[in-house]
Each structure stands twice: as C-alpha cells, then as structure tokens.
Amino acid sequence: MSYQALMAQLAIGVSNGAFYAMLSLGLAVIFGMLNVVNFAHGALFMLGAFVALFLKLKLGLGYFPALLIVPIVVGLVGVLIDLTMLKRLRGLDPLYSLLLTFGITLVLEGIFRYFYGSSGVPYSAPDELVGAVDLGFMIMPLYRFWVIVASAVVCFGTWYAIERTRLGAYLRAATENATLTQAFGINVPVLLTLTYGLGVGLAGFAGVLAAPIYQVNPLMGSNLIIVVFAVVVIGGMGSILGAIVSGFALGILEGLTKVFYPEASNIVVFVVMAIVLLVKPAGLFGRAT
Amino acid sequence: MSKVENAPPVAAVSPSTRTGRAPLLWVALGIVVLLLLPHVLYPVFVMKALIAALFACAFNLMLGYGGLLSFGHAAFFGTAAYAMAHSTKVWGWPFEAGLLLGVIAAGFMGVVIGVLAIRRQGIYFAMITLALSQMLYFVYLQTPFTHGEDGIQGVPRGRVLGVFDLGDSMIMYHTLLLIVLCGFWLIWRAVHSPFGQVLKAIRDNEPRAISLGYNVDRYKLLAFILSAALSGLAGALNAVVFQLASLNDTTWQHSGEVILMTLLGGVGTILGPAVGGVLVVTLQNYLAASGLPVDVVIGLIFIACVLVFRRGLIGELLAWREKKKS
Amino acid sequence: MSTDAVLSVQDLQAWYGESHVLHGMGFDVRAGEVVALIGRNGAGKTTTLRAITGIVKKRTGSVRIESHEAIKLRSDKIAKLGLGYVPEERGIFATLSVRENLLLPPAVKPNGMTEAQIYELFPRLQERARSQGTKLSGGEQQMLAIARVLRTGARLLLLDEPTEGLAPVIVQQIGRIIRDLRSQGFTILLVEQNFRFAATCADRFFVVEHGRVVDQVAAGDMEAKSGELAAYLGV
Numbered sequence: 001m002s003y004q005a006l007m008a009q010l011a012i013g014v015s016n017g018a019f020y021a022m023l024s025l026g027l028a029v030i031f032g033m034l035n036v037v038n039f040a041h042g043a044l045f046m047l048g049a050f051v052a053l054f055l056k057l058k059l060g061l062g063y064f065p066a067l068l069i070v071p072i073v074v075g076l077v078g079v080l081i082d083l084t085m086l087k088r089l090r091g092l093d094p095l096y097s098l099l100l101t102f103g104i105t106l107v108l109e110g111i112f113r114y115f116y117g118s119s120g121v122p123y124s125a126p127d128e129l130v131g132a133v134d135l136g137f138m139i140m141p142l143y144r145f146w147v148i149v150a151s152a153v154v155c156f157g158t159w160y161a162i163e164r165t166r167l168g169a170y171l172r173a174a175t176e177n178a179t180l181t182q183a184f185g186i187n188v189p190v191l192l193t194l195t196y197g198l199g200v201g202l203a204g205f206a207g208v209l210a211a212p213i214y215q216v217n218p219l220m221g222s223n224l225i226i227v228v229f230a231v232v233v234i235g236g237m238g239s240i241l242g243a244i245v246s247g248f249a250l251g252i253l254e255g256l257t258k259v260f261y262p263e264a265s266n267i268v269v270f271v272v273m274a275i276v277l278l279v280k281p282a283g284l285f286g287r288a289t
Numbered sequence: 290m291s292k293v294e295n296a297p298p299v300a301a302v303s304p305s306t307r308t309g310r311a312p313l314l315w316v317a318l319g320i321v322v323l324l325l326l327p328h329v330l331y332p333v334f335v336m337k338a339l340i341a342a343l344f345a346c347a348f349n350l351m352l353g354y355g356g357l358l359s360f361g362h363a364a365f366f367g368t369a370a371y372a373m374a375h376s377t378k379v380w381g382w383p384f385e386a387g388l389l390l391g392v393i394a395a396g397f398m399g400v401v402i403g404v405l406a407i408r409r410q411g412i413y414f415a416m417i418t419l420a421l422s423q424m425l426y427f428v429y430l431q432t433p434f435t436h437g438e439d440g441i442q443g444v445p446r447g448r449v450l451g452v453f454d455l456g457d458s459m460i461m462y463h464t465l466l467l468i469v470l471c472g473f474w475l476i477w478r479a480v481h482s483p484f485g486q487v488l489k490a491i492r493d494n495e496p497r498a499i500s501l502g503y504n505v506d507r508y509k510l511l512a513f514i515l516s517a518a519l520s521g522l523a524g525a526l527n528a529v530v531f532q533l534a535s536l537n538d539t540t541w542q543h544s545g546e547v548i549l550m551t552l553l554g555g556v557g558t559i560l561g562p563a564v565g566g567v568l569v570v571t572l573q574n575y576l577a578a579s580g581l582p583v584d585v586v587i588g589l590i591f592i593a594c595v596l597v598f599r600r601g602l603i604g605e606l607l608a609w610r611e612k613k614k615s
Numbered sequence: 616m617s618t619d620a621v622l623s624v625q626d627l628q629a630w631y632g633e634s635h636v637l638h639g640m641g642f643d644v645r646a647g648e649v650v651a652l653i654g655r656n657g658a659g660k661t662t663t664l665r666a667i668t669g670i671v672k673k674r675t676g677s678v679r680i681e682s683h684e685a686i687k688l689r690s691d692k693i694a695k696l697g698l699g700y701v702p703e704e705r706g707i708f709a710t711l712s713v714r715e716n717l718l719l720p721p722a723v724k725p726n727g728m729t730e731a732q733i734y735e736l737f738p739r740l741q742e743r744a745r746s747q748g749t750k751l752s753g754g755e756q757q758m759l760a761i762a763r764v765l766r767t768g769a770r771l772l773l774l775d776e777p778t779e780g781l782a783p784v785i786v787q788q789i790g791r792i793i794r795d796l797r798s799q800g801f802t803i804l805l806v807e808q809n810f811r812f813a814a815t816c817a818d819r820f821f822v823v824e825h826g827r828v829v830d831q832v833a834a835g836d837m838e839a840k841s842g843e844l845a846a847y848l849g850v
Binding site for chain 2: 034037085088089093094095096097098099100102103104105106107108109110111113114222226228230233234263266267270271273274278279281
C-alpha cells in the first residue's frame with residue numbers, strides 16, 4: 001500500500017465524514033429540541049441536491065448561488081412539514097414522528113424516482129473547484145478539500161450559534177425545559193418550527209456539497225441516513241460536539257477500512273456501533289436514556 | 290426528555306386488554322373462508338397475503354405487546370428466505386428441514402440483534418435495529434452464496450412429508466395455510482400467556498415491572514427472538530412460494546412495509562396486523578398494475594395513519610365498539 | 616372584589632390529565648401587596664401558580680392580570696402581561712451559564728432592572744457569571760431565580776416556595792429581599808409551606824385546602840387565629 005494511495009483514501013474518508021458530521025449535527029439539534037428522529041433528513045439532503053440541479057438547469061444558477069439558495073428552500077420545506085404535520089405530533093411518543101418522517105421519505109423519494117429512475121444525474125463542480133491542491137504532505141482533489149473546509153466552517157458556525165449566542169441560549173433552555181422556557185415569555189412553538197427548518201436547511205446545504213461527488217440521485221439520501229443513524233447511536237444524540245466529532249472520526253475509519261480491508265468498508269460503521277453498544281450503551285458522548 | 294415523559298407508548302392508543310378466548314365461531318368461519326378463497330382468487334396472491342399477515346403479526350409481537358419498534362425485521366425475513374433457498378436448492382434438503390433451518394437462522398439473528406438492541410430503548414432501539422439490518426443487507430450483498438443482486442433463483446418447492454408435491458399450487462396453498470395458522474395460534478398463545486402479560490406490563494410501565502422483580506431485559510429478548518423466528522417462518526415460506534430469495538427481502542423498505550401493515554391494521558391488536566398485511570399486499574398488486582408510483586402511495590398512507598388514524602383499522606373499530614357499549 | 620386588584624383569580628378549576636386538582640380557587644392580590652397561599656402539601660398551591668402562568672393548560676374559570684383575561688392564553692403570552700415566575704425548585708437551567716440564565720427571560724415590560732443594578736443587588740452572581748447555572752449553591756440559585764425575573768420589568772411576581780431546602784441564614788436573606796421588593800412597589804404572590812417565614816413578609820394569607828381557598832387571614836389577625844391555622848396546616 002503506497003503512501004499516496006493511503007492518503008487518497010484518507011482524504012475521501014474525511015470528506016465522507018464531513019457529510020456524516022453535518023447530517024448527524026442536524027439530527028442531534030432537531031432531536032434535542034423537538035424530540036423527533038428525523039428520518040426525512042436523508043430525503044431532504046437528496047432534495048437539496050435536486051434543487052441545486054434544477055437551479056442550474058432551469059434558471060442557469062450555478063453552484064455558489066445554490067449553496068446559498070438551497071438551504072433556504074429546503075429549510076422552508078422543513079418549516080412547511082413541521083407546521084402541517086410534525087406539529088400535530090408534539091407530546092406524543094417520538095416513534096410516531098419517526099414513522100411520519102419515514103412516510104415523508106417514501107413520498108419524496110418515490111416522486112423523484114418516478115421522474116428520474118434510480119440512476120443518477122451528474123452535477124459538475126464549478127471550475128474554481130476543479131483540480132488538485134498540494135497540502136505539502138499530500139496532493140488532494142480540490143473539491144474534496146473544499147467540502148472538508150466548508151463543512152468544518154458550517155459545523156463550527158452551528159456549534160457557535162448554539163453555544164454562544166442569545167438564540168442558542170433559548171434553544172438550549174427549551175431543550176432542557178420547554179415548559180418553563182415558554183412560561184418566561186419565549187415563543188417556544190415558533191422556536192421549534194425554526195429549529196426544524198434550520199436543521200433540515202443544514203441537510204440541504206450538505207446535499208449541494210454532495211452533488212458533484214455523488215451523482216444526484218433519488219436514493220442518495222436514504223442510504224446515507226442509515227449510516228448516520230449508526231453514527232448518532234455511537235456519538236449519543238445529546239451532544240452537538242459529539243455528533244461532529246463522531247461524524248468525522250467514522251468517516252476516517254471508513255476510509256482506512258477501504259485501504260486495509262475493502263470488503264468491510266460498507267459495514268465498519270455498524271460494527272463500531274455494535275461494539276460501542278456492548279461497551280458503553282449510552283454512546284460515547286451520550287447521557288443515559 | 291422531560292417534555293414527553295408522560296406520553297403514552299405507541300401501543301397504548303389501542304384498547305389493549307383483549308383477553309379472553311377468541312370467539313370460536315368467528316375463527317371457524319375465517320378458516321372456511323380461507324379454504325374457499327383460492328378458488329376465487331389467484332392462490333399465489335392469497336399466499337402472498339397470508340405470508341404478509343404472518344410477518345406483520347410476528348412483528349406486532351414486538352411493537353404491540355413489547356412496545357418496542359423494530360426497524361429491522363426484514364433482516365429476519367430475508368435471513369430465513371436465504372436459509373430456506375440455499376438448503377433446499379444447493380444442499381437438497383427437504384421442505385420441512387429447510388423451513389426449520391430458516392426459522393432457526395432467523396431466531397439466531399434475533400439473538401444477535403436483540404442482545405445489542407435491547408441495551409437501548411425507544412427511539413434508539415428503532416435506529417439500532419435499522420442499522421444492524423442494513424449491515425446484514427451489505428453482508429448479503431457481498432457474500433457469494435446469496436448471488437448478490439440476482440438472488441437465489443429457482444428454489445425447488447419439493448414435497449411435503451416426501452409425498453405431496455408442492456408444485457401443485459393447491460397443495461402448496463393448503464400446506465402454507467396450515468403452517469400460517471399454526472403461526473397465528475402460537476402468537477395468540479404467547480400474547481395471552483403469563484409471558485404476554487408480563488410483556489404488556491413492561492410496555493406500559495417498565496420501571497414498575499423492574500421493581501416487581503421481573504428481569505425485563507430477558508423478557509424483551511425472548512419476545513424479540515420469538516418475533517424474529519416467526520418472521521423467519523414467513524420469509525422461508527415466501528422463498529418457497531415464489532421460488533426466490535432476493536436482496537429485496539432484507540431492505541429497509543421491506544422493514545418499513547411491515548411497520549405500515551401493523552400500523553394500518555392496528556398496533557397491539559391480534560387481528561389488526563393480519564388485516565393490514567392483506568390490505569398492503571392487495572394495494573401493491575393493484576398499484577403495480579396501474580403504473581402509479583407505489584412508494585408515494587405507501588408513503589401517503591403512512592402519513593395518514595400517523596396523523597389521523599393512529600389506532601389503525603381494527604383499533605378504531607374496537608374503540609368504536611367499546612364506546613358504543615359504555 | 617376591589618378594583619385595584621393586579622391579579623384576580625375566580626372559580627379556577629385545573630386538571631393534570633384526568634385528575635381534577637383545583638376546585639374553584641379564588642382570591643385577589645392588590646397592587647403593592649404581598650399575598651401568601653398557605654396550606655398542606657398537595658393542597659393545590661403550586662398548581663394554582665402553574666394554572667395562572669398557563670403551564671397547566673387544562674383550566675377553566677377566570678384569571679385576570681391587570682384586568683386582562685388570561686385563562687385562554689398560552690403561557691408565553693401570559694408572561695408578556697407582566698408576570699414574573701420564580702418556579703418551584705428554582706428552575707435554573709443546567710445547560711446555561713449563570714449569566715445566560717439571568718438574561719434568558721425576555722423583557723415583558725419597560726423599566727426592568729439593568730444587569731448592573733442586578734449585580735449590585737446580588738454581587739455573587741457577577742462573580743459566578745460564567746459558571747454553569749446549577750453549580751451555584753441552593754441559596755445562590757434562588758437569588759438567580761429571583762434576579763432573573765427582576766430584569767424583565769414584570770411588576771407582578773409569583774414565588775413558589777422560595778425558602779425550600781435552604782439554611783436559616785439564607786431564608787432570612789430571602790425574607791429581606793421580598794420585603795425590599797414590596798417597598799419598591801412590586802406585587803407578590805407567594806406560595807409557602809413554611810408558615811413562620813410567610814408570616815414575616817406577607818400582608819394577607821389565603822389558606823388552601825383541596826384545591827380551593829377555605830379561609831383568609833390578614834397579617835394583624837395572626838395571633839388571634841393561630842389555633843385555627845395550626846389545625847389547617849397540621850402543625
């Protein structure tokens with residue numbers, strides 16, 4: 001195994017980890033506030049990629065405008081989902097919202113599969129991000145590098161917004177005790193809807209980032225989301241930082257497995273999950289549930 | 290999560306205390322109808338519906354009576370299907386032995402997945418079972434004996450007791466009916482046994498069951514294994530009827546389907562999941578012919594069930610009858 | 616009923632799920648008064664506060680705050696009528712720092728205390744501003760819970776058992792704070808298990824039993840009625 005090949009797989013691993021991190025971060029924020037396991041997270045990630053595609057094909061808007069517009073569009077779809085459906089399930093067993101978002105996933109994927117089949121549509125990276133970058137210790141595809149940087153920035157931004165701002169304090173307070181937070185005069189219902197919108201907006205952003213790497217295809221989300229569930233079980237859903245760290249770490253582990261034992265690369269995350277469950281059932285960063 | 294600690298468990302929306310004996314008259318009537326049905330409809334279609342009904346009832350053992358949502362039951366269905374197909378086709382085992390192997394293999398998977406999954410509750414249980422069954426999916430995708438995307442085709446139907454040729458669809462039907470009815474009976478017995486009562490007690494109030502001295506985890510695991518084994522029975526039968534064991538059996542979509550059947554019919558009712566299974570299979574048949582996107586319709590039904598119809602068909606019916614009585 | 620009542624509760628009924636807890640609770644609190652609800656454990660005192668704030672949603676009857684009917688409002692709207700709530704067990708958020716706890720409730724009326732004024736009153740909170748809210752001692756947490764609502768400009772304060780589980784020195788300190796707030800014109804509804812403490816700062820007492828008011832005592836009549844009160848409270 002050459003050094004260069006090892007590094008190449010590692011780079012792919014880190015950038016895959018970037019997607020795990022962004023998606024599990026959104027899942028963790030939504031779960032913390034709404035107590036909803038958002039199965040539709042993968043489908044909305046896929047929707048993000050398709051919206052980017054439509055922006056390009058129908059409106060001639062390129063990758064960078066899409067990075068700004070898509071999260072807003074997907075976030076608004078999320079707000080709509082919450083107001084029309086999820087909101088009615090507040091206070092019920094969270095299994096119901098899991099099943100509801102599963103249904104939404106089937107509908108979204110079904111629609112896109114009806115029109116696009118199961119095969120993908122290519123979406124090319126912008127010219128500015130084509131090529132390779134020399135990091136000194138390795139040469140890396142520029143686009144992969146960009147994905148890592150962009151997602152690190154977004155993850156840090158989300159963490160900062162939640163841990164260090166006024167709105168974040170509202171979110172944390174409502175996560176801890178929604179009733180009391182509302183009794184202080186904070187409009188918690190709006191806060192919840194907003195959180196769902198922001199969480200899935202993050203998935204939309206990840207979808208645009210993913211479009212040039214994976215092909216834009218109707219099933220790109222659901223295959224990913226199950227792995228992300230495993231990541232979330234490993235990290236524990238209680239912690240923002242835990243979600244980010246375990247996302248990147250598992251991406252790297254998966255990349256390494258591709259080098260040393262490629263047959264197991266699909267399942268390594270699940271195996272890690274099984275081991276974590278045996279050793280530390282609450283998850284690495286989790287509080288007991 | 291402090292805000293939902295008082296939320297009732299999923300199954301509690303259904304009238305759960307359906308003890309007492311099943312009205313024998315209705316059971317007899319049902320069996321007569323089932324005996325006549327293949328003369329009216331395609332036997333293969335009725336068999337498909339019966340298999341779905343058994344699968345859903347087995348699944349409901351976990352959700353309806355254990356209060357645990359497994360999102361990975363396709364793993365058991367698929368495992369048994371492969372075991373059945375491989376043992377009868379490659380090893381030349383007889384029908385009965387293949388069936389037994391399928392059930393045991395699924396039960397064994399139930400042990401492995403169950404031991405891991407019951408370490409967490411509620412929503413995590415769902416995610417863990419989903420992840421582990423997805424892992425199994427990837428394993429089956431790659432191991433040679435499953436023949437990947439092609440699946441194991443041309444599974445022989447064989448002979449029951451070495452005499453009756455299952456290639457005859459009527460003999461196949463009656464054999465399958467007998468086995469499925471045995472499965473239903475077993476589930477009915479389990480639910481109404483002391484074991485089932487403890488299970489319901491755990492579902493309704495786990496801390497109390499623990500304080501009463503029950504080894505809660507052991508009960509959950511036993512229920513899980515039983516549920517897995519019976520799902521395997523459905524899977525093994527499926528492989529024989531369609532002479533095919535394929536990757537589709539193990540997908541997360543298939544796990545979702547069995548949840549829908551149960552939800553549609555009524556979580557925590559004896560009859561509900563069977564009715565739901567028959568309905569979903571009928572619907573799929575109809576949709577496949579119509580050219581409409583099946584997943585979209587299934588998804589919409591899912592959404593409708595969760596939003597307005599949480600008791601399911603049979604659950605609503607029972608609630609309505611109870612209301613009328615009081 | 617007097618017209619200058621800041622808070623007027625009439626025929627208040629409330630339910631926790633299926634269980635009916637308040638059965639026609641009624642009393643009023645006039646501007647600048649400190650009124651205490653006293654009674655045994657489980658009599659419905661805390662539920663009364665939770666029904667006034669809208670935390671207990673299933674409720675009927677009438678709750679008027681500054682002559683606005685609040686019985687049908689959501690809890691965040693009720694707070695905006697000028698209500699400051701200091702909950703049972705203080706309700707300090709563990710995931711927020713002391714300062715974030717202090718700044719959490721939004722202003723509901725103009726002219727609330729500034730952060731600086733609060734730190735002047737409670738210097739300890741400034742020293743510990745960056746530490747985790749629940750790392751404070753019990754007494755400090757109670758100060759924080761009170762300080763938190765003083766910032767919002769609310770002039771009507773609901774205090775639920777502010778002395779519970781605290782050392783006698785701290786209890787005296789809280790008594791001083793309540794009397795001080797009264798002299799500044801705050802209107803206070805106090806729920807207390809500790810009758811001796813309530814006697815040091817309240818103007819009037821309502822005795823609560825089985826979810827309704829069974830007696831009313833003015834501060835001046837305390838001595839005369841001490842026998843009856845002892846019977847009510849089971850002391």
